[in-house]
Amino acid sequence: MRKPIIAGNWKMYKTWDEAIQFVEEVADKIPSNDKVDAVICATALYLPTLVQMQAESDLAFGAQNMHYENEGAFTGEVSPTQLESVGVDYVVLGHSERREYYNETDEAINKKVAAALAHNIVPIICCGETLEEREAGTTEQKVAGQIKAALAGFDAEQVAHMVIAYEPIWAIGTGKTATADDANQVCGAIRAVIAELYSAETAEAVRIQYGGSVKPENIEELLTKEHIDGALVGGASLEPASYLKLLEAAANA
Numbered sequence: 001m002r003k004p005i006i007a008g009n010w011k012m013y014k015t016w017d018e019a020i021q022f023v024e025e026v027a028d029k030i031p032s033n034d035k036v037d038a039v040i041c042a043t044a045l046y047l048p049t050l051v052q053m054q055a056e057s058d059l060a061f062g063a064q065n066m067h068y069e070n071e072g073a074f075t076g077e078v079s080p081t082q083l084e085s086v087g088v089d090y091v092v093l094g095h096s097e098r099r100e101y102y103n104e105t106d107e108a109i110n111k112k113v114a115a116a117l118a119h120n121i122v123p124i125i126c127c128g129e130t131l132e133e134r135e136a137g138t139t140e141q142k143v144a145g146q147i148k149a150a151l152a153g154f155d156a157e158q159v160a161h162m163v164i165a166y167e168p169i170w171a172i173g174t175g176k177t178a179t180a181d182d183a184n185q186v187c188g189a190i191r192a193v194i195a196e197l198y199s200a201e202t203a204e205a206v207r208i209q210y211g212g213s214v215k216p217e218n219i220e221e222l223l224t225k226e227h228i229d230g231a232l233v234g235g236a237s238l239e240p241a242s243y244l245k246l247l248e249a250a251a252n253a
């Protein structure tokens with residue numbers, strides 16, 4: 001069985017004091033990482049301190065984006081070398097907000113995945129369709145294209161350790177969740193793409209999260225589904241109580 005992974009994506013929320021208070025509040029309540037991988041993806045600005053604060057705990061941290069070059073004249077960017085040097089374990093890549101507002105392309109995401117692996121950072125690779133694409137019936141085609149592009153050039157062993165997040169764009173921050181069955185169907189289609197590109201074993205190993213208005217009220221049902229191995233959570237990861245409920249649901253799934 002695949003270990004569930006719950007990743008909070010704080011996006012551009014929380015002041016420094018709020019971030020510290022959150023981590024202090026959840027610190028001794030994180031379920032064991034035998035049962036669930038608990039991750040918080042915070043602004044890069046806070047990551048070194050948060051990582052140090054939690055060095056002994058089962059709470060891991062991720063960045064929300066990074067450049068694919070190790071260093072260089074890229075004003076305002078954060079590199080994989082820098083993230084690795086402060087002990088960051090995960091990075092969210094290709095989030096729909098980055099694709100939409102910062103023109104992130106499939107090619108750039110593919111380079112970022114390579115950079116993450118080269119620095120021992122687990123990539124959480126996001127994909128998902130717009131409402132128009134869903135209504136036009138092209139969801140699986142869109143998501144398959146994004147996944148094939150992101151994974152181009154990697155071998156089965158590398159892919160088996162990646163995390164994929166299926167986030168339908170129309171469900172992000174809207175309160176509209178895909179039904180658990182619809183989410184499972186697309187996560188299953190992603191797994192089928194990986195089986196076709198690599199092998200059935202690789203597809204069985206890779207963890208696929210659902211994201212989009214995940215809350216304590218709907219997490220349990222989502223996690224009963226065969227192909228859903230966790231969640232990438234925005235709004236409901238901002239409050240300690242709701243984040244902990246998500247972790248508990250995953251630890252008991």
Ligand SMILES: O=C(CO)COP(=O)(O)O
Nearest residue numbers: 009172173212213234235
């Ligand atoms: O974009 C998301 C996580 O990356 C989902 O955000 P919400 O959980 O706020 O819908």
